[in-house]
Amino acid sequence: MSVFDLYAACYDLLYRDKNYRAEADYVAALVRQSRPGATDVLELGCGTGGHAVELAGKSLRVHGVDLSPAMVERALARRSAAGSGLAAALRFEQGDVRCFRAGRTFDAVISLFHVMSYQATTPELLAAMATARAHLEPGGVFVFDSWYGPAVLSDRPRCVIKEVRDDRVSIVRRTTPTMQVNANLVDVHFDIEITAIESGEQRRVAEDHRMRYLFVPEVDHLLGASGFELVATRAWMSQAEPDDRSWYACFEARAL
Ligand SMILES: C[S@@+](CC[C@H](N)C(=O)[O-])C[C@H]1O[C@@H](n2cnc3c(N)ncnc32)[C@H](O)[C@@H]1O
Structure with a gap:
């Protein structure tokens, strides 16, 4: 997957x-x-x-x-x-x-x-x-x-938290970027917490996205x-x- x-x-x-x-x-x-x-x-x-x-x-x-x-x-x-x-x-x-x-x-x-x-x-x-x-x-x-590239280097990626919800789930996504300045890359790590509103059931997903500027x-x-x-x-x-x-x-x- x-x-x-x-x-x-x-x-x-x-x-x-x-x-x-x-x-x-x-x-x-x-x-x-x-x-x-x-x-x-x-x-x-x-x-x-x-x-x-x-x-x-x-x-x-x-x-x-x-x-x-x-x-x-x-x-x-x-x-x-x-x-x-x-x-x-x-x-x-x-x-x-x-x-x-x-x-x-x-x-x-x-x-x-x-x-x-x-x-x-x-x-x-x-x-x-x-x-x-x-x-x-x-x-x-x-x-x-x-x-x-010019903007990524002058305004570097930061840790951010994004929270969204609808009537079924709420999602909290924590983003942690790591710069690889010699490869023009940012490794973006996401920790995503998904909560089902009705049951309270939770699922955590960790993801890594490698981005080239x-x-x-x-x-x-x-x-x-x-x-x-x-x-x-x-x-x-x-x-x-x-x-x-x-x-x-x-x-x-x-x-x-
Ligand atoms: C941030 S999403 C953008 C999706 C869509 N263009 C949009 O605007 O919502 C990046 C997308 O690129 C796709 N992707 C990344 N590498 C790919 C590849 N080598 N071949 C096909 N799709 C790829 C991912 O599966 C993902 O759906």
Whole structure:
């Protein structure tokens, strides 16, 4: 069982305040700016399908791929709940972004909420970029976000506690980050305590997520080596260039 299978159980509750609709608006606008008639999108690391469903509402067909069967299961449930109109535009399957091949091309490839940062080594990043390139014709667009190196180094990750609850469970997540400054990595340790509201039953889960923070020159180089040109780098959810306060950056690349 991958770390994400355990995580999937509490994922949507932990991130219920994340504005998937606004993020999908932002990404759809970037895609359409570059490919005005875009209809077909491959999403690498689709998670529980939060962006995909919103993008389907903007007349995009999304094929989502995720490593975690539990995440994909939740994405499929979200697809069923979305109704037949949207469901027809959505497809989700289990797959590894480092080697997945759909056997066809798309107008755009997207990878959101730090999926590329989960590709912690340079060979893994290159493999994921090769996957994106394999699914685009020349001129196709690849949009992804990541942890952004300059900001991670100037505003270092801290221990945080997040508490969320709904009518069934309450979750307390304690986050302890450890920097590996010579590898551009942060090892994020989560201690998650889940309590069933009615029975009081508790479950504790410990997880480790290794995150790579990226810098523009290396992204430019890796994209170039993968058959892309880096077109723009933005602070996430903005049109401005990222700086050392932008923890998340959004990269837009064009397939050569
Ligand atoms: C923080 S979640 C983001 C999920 C989704 N994009 C969202 O915005 O909610 C990171 C996701 O990346 C997926 N992931 C990480 N490495 C992967 C890989 N090598 N192949 C496919 N999915 C991967 C995880 O399973 C997880 O669902």
